[in-house]
Amino acid sequence: MRIDIITVVPNLLRGPFDHSILKRAEQKGLAKVEVHDLRPYGIGNQKSIDDYAFGGGAGMVMMIEPIANCIETLRSQRTYDEVIYMTPDGETFCQPVANALSLKENLIILCGHYKGVDERVRQHFITKEISIGDYVLSGGELAAAVVADAVIRLIPGVLNDETSALTDSFQDGLLAPPVYTRPAEYHGMKVPEVLLSGHAAKIENWRFEESVRRTRQRRPDLMGSSAGNEGGKID
Known part of the structure; x- marks a missing residue:
């Protein structure tokens, strides 16, 4: 399995995948997680990735162009089973969802930030929206790490005792x-x-x-x- 995570703060995701079961999964060649910084796909000299919302209101919104460019770049390299957006109003993450995702081969996870993403991203690029609970985080990075951990540990061979995940x-x-x-x-x-x-x-x-x-x-x-x-x- 390969999971590509798109984020505006990649450093938040460096630690979780460098230790324990997730690290062993990569060492065994069973799973690979790549973290992609959205900033290089930004617009203009400032590499802007967010802008004010049309109609006014507090907070900034992640722009469609950088996200679309990043997703299209990844799609040019391989076929993805799901493009997942981490958002508070998504489907509540649970074990059956983790089980289903563990059967996939390639996943993209987009981490929301600020006041969210331009709605057109959700309409035209996202295939699945997931929430890890009825609360709001500063961004989708920690939620993406939760999903990746829950999914990767289910891949056959990742755990030393393959029956362990079945009795969770x-x-x-x-x-x-x-x-x-x-x-x-x-x-x-x-x-x-x-x-x-x-x-x-x-x-x-x-x-x-x-x-x-x-x-x-x-x-x-x-x-x-x-x-x-x-x-x-x-x-």
């Missing part, structure tokens, strides 16, 4: 169950006996029941989603 929270519509490691007892606090039993079926059943309990307690809004062994609603 939200993959089956439930939160993950509690987990424990050594020691089995610490200052009187004990690990549930079932986890020490070695009985695979009982352990799996315990984990499922704990997932349901935790989801009902912490995220009751998820209980009506497609969850559980039968893929239906859990009452």
Whole structure:
């Protein structure tokens, strides 16, 4: 997979992709993230990338020309499955969206900034709009990093244990169950006996029941989603 991120502040994105799982994904040749500074595509001697909004109002707007030039340059090099715009009024990012994007090959992510982008960019260049939550950030860079992280970790071979991503929270519509490691007892606090039993079926059943309990307690809004062994609603 290749993800090209277009931004007006590229330095905000240098760190997330140079460490941990994302770095290993690149080293394995499974994923590559390229960050593109929009400024060189700017207009005039000042390389302008924003201007005042027609009709007045506070804040600046990202201009269509620099963004169009950047996207067209990238498109001349390869075919992209999606051109994604990070925006507060986009589709709320969730695990099923991450799963779907992980099956793609080439993605462009445009990071919004200022008061957003010229609407014509959204109408003619963007194929998918995503929000990571009902709040506003200073720009789309951190949101783009969140999306890239969630998607890349799902690519087969990125995680050392490929079953790990399949048991994450939200993959089956439930939160993950509690987990424990050594020691089995610490200052009187004990690990549930079932986890020490070695009985695979009982352990799996315990984990499922704990997932349901935790989801009902912490995220009751998820209980009506497609969850559980039968893929239906859990009452």
